[in-house]
Structure formats: C-alpha cells, structure tokens
Amino acid sequence: MSGWCRPAEALNLIDAVPTTRGVPVTGRWAASVGGRRAVRQNRRVPVHLITDPDDERIADYRALTDVELRTRWEPPHGLFIAEGELVLRRALRAGYPVRSYLVDAKRVDQLADLDTGDAPIYAATPDVLQQATGFHVHRGVLASFRRRPQPPAAEVLAAARRVVILEDVNNHTNLGAIFRAVAGLGVDAVLLSPTCADPLYRRSVRVSMGEVFAVPYAKLDPWPDALAEVRAAGFTVLAMTPAPDAVPIQHLDAGQRARAALLLGAEGAGLTRAAMDASDVRVVIPMRRGVDSLNVAAATAVACWELGRDDPL
Numbered sequence: 001m002s003g004w005c006r007p008a009e010a011l012n013l014i015d016a017v018p019t020t021r022g023v024p025v026t027g028r029w030a031a032s033v034g035g036r037r038a039v040r041q042n043r044r045v046p047v048h049l050i051t052d053p054d055d056e057r058i059a060d061y062r063a064l065t066d067v068e069l070r071t072r073w074e075p076p077h078g079l080f081i082a083e084g085e086l087v088l089r090r091a092l093r094a095g096y097p098v099r100s101y102l103v104d105a106k107r108v109d110q111l112a113d114l115d116t117g118d119a120p121i122y123a124a125t126p127d128v129l130q131q132a133t134g135f136h137v138h139r140g141v142l143a144s145f146r147r148r149p150q151p152p153a154a155e156v157l158a159a160a161r162r163v164v165i166l167e168d169v170n171n172h173t174n175l176g177a178i179f180r181a182v183a184g185l186g187v188d189a190v191l192l193s194p195t196c197a198d199p200l201y202r203r204s205v206r207v208s209m210g211e212v213f214a215v216p217y218a219k220l221d222p223w224p225d226a227l228a229e230v231r232a233a234g235f236t237v238l239a240m241t242p243a244p245d246a247v248p249i250q251h252l253d254a255g256q257r258a259r260a261a262l263l264l265g266a267e268g269a270g271l272t273r274a275a276m277d278a279s280d281v282r283v284v285i286p287m288r289r290g291v292d293s294l295n296v297a298a299a300t301a302v303a304c305w306e307l308g309r310d311d312p313l
C-alpha cells in the first residue's frame, strides 16, 4: 500500500487478517489524510488484539476506578492515564511520552492520524475493556503516559505574573475544574500544598479537559512556610475566605492586584489558620441570600476572572 489513505482505510487491515467477533486479531495502522501527515503515510503500526482482561500488556489500565489504589500506584510508577481522544491529543501536544494505547477495537480508526511512535496500540471489545479497567469505557480511547519531573516552585514562580495556590484540595473533580478555570481566565500557574490531590489523576485530567497539561504546576513544600518563597518572589498572597469581614475582591487596589497569588482552601475546612497567617490580605467574594461559601472551583473561577478582567484579550 502506498500513498495516503482515509482513516477508515487505514484500518483496513492490509494483510489478510483473521478476526474474532469482527475484531481484527492483528493489523496495520497506517497514517492519515493529506498535507504534512502524508509524510508519515507509510508508517504502519501493528494493532494488538487483547482478549484476556488480565493480559499483562495492559496492566497499566487495571482497576481504574479504584481511586485509592491508583493514587498510590501511578505517581511512584511514573505514569498517568488519559481518557478520550481530545484529552489524549492534548497530552501528546504537550509532549508527554506515551507508554501504550488501549482502544475499543471499533474505534481504532479514530486515532489513525496519530504518530504513535513506538508505543503499542492494544484493541479490545467493550466487554474486555470494562473487565480490565472496571468501568464502561464509553469514550472508547485510553492511553498510558509517562510523567515528567515536576519543576521546582521557584522556576514556576519566576515565569508567572499571577498564580493560584491550593491548600489541601484533595478532590479530583474540583482540581480539574480549577485547572480549566486557571487556563481560561488568565492565571499562569498553580502551586499545590503537599496534601493536594494529583492533577494527573484520570478524573482531574478529564474534568480539566486536558488543561492540566497546559498549565505549569509545582509543589509548595514545606507547607505553609514555603508561602514565604511566594512573597519573596514579589507576589501578594491573597487568602480567599468567605468571611464577611475580609476585603471584598473588587476593592483590591492596583498594587495588590499586580502580582497576585490567590490562595484557596478545601471544601469543608477551608484555609488553615497557619496559611491565613502566612498571607498578606484576607479577601472575600461577596455573596447573597445567606449562602455561606462557594465551591472552591467556583470561587477560583470568579477570583481569576476578577483579577484578569482588565487584561487585554
């Protein structure tokens, strides 16, 4: 086969291929449509059919719904899982190296234009995918990526004008929503206390729509002493609190807004006294109707928008 082919053709297995219930047992995955991608047109990547959910080749994808197990296992093993085509493409664009792909065999052609490098592509039926991962993989596409070393906080701060700092935000959904808001609303980086959740956990990645790959982040350790490092870098640390006696965010002066570090706490407990004491100003987003606080991701979005509202777009 030469020349480029349409994605559907790309999966037309080039060799005579035996199938199991309509699924190719082995195949070739050729490249895509026209333009620059045609350069890779002759690259053909084997697609390996997985029929046993316990197959060791897909060990990276085991028990994906067991949050405790996964959060203990993924970071020390230097990997994370991306789910869905859009998120996976964002991770690739951000330069994360792929370990493998695991896809619904019916959807392999969705990724036919990717330069998959040396990473193996595994395909399985929805049943096998579900048994292996523990959930119905309705997006049909998973990939396992290698983590990269996190930059030191000093490096992230040096490149930023405005940052968000999170204390003990250990809910993956909130964390993902925060990264998405930060990316969209003009904040340059996120700094995390040591007890925050992992931004590269599958749910954070998905809720962030892949923005965890675009926004630099680092750990602030020791906590809260390292907040002194943030202030030394020229930032004003704004402790976000629903307390009605704090400064309303819209009343911050130009000096306080110029190089702002928005510090937010967890659902329930909010910011610790020690973190508040290590900040410069306590700041509130005024609320109505007796509501006592906003969700931390909602508060982050409002505060980011308020601080960036005069930025040129």
Ligand SMILES: C[S@@+](CC[C@H](N)C(=O)[O-])C[C@H]1O[C@@H](n2cnc3c(N)ncnc32)[C@H](O)[C@@H]1O
Pocket: 239, 240, 241, 242, 243, 263, 264, 265, 266, 267, 268, 269, 270, 271, 283, 284, 285, 286, 287, 292, 293, 294, 295, 296, 297, 299
């Ligand atoms: C659900 S709230 C925690 C509520 C906790 N009872 C408290 O008093 O902080 C989670 C975080 O969102 C931020 N937050 C929520 N509502 C806010 C508001 N109206 N103004 C400023 N920050 C707010 C704070 O940083 C808070 O620590």
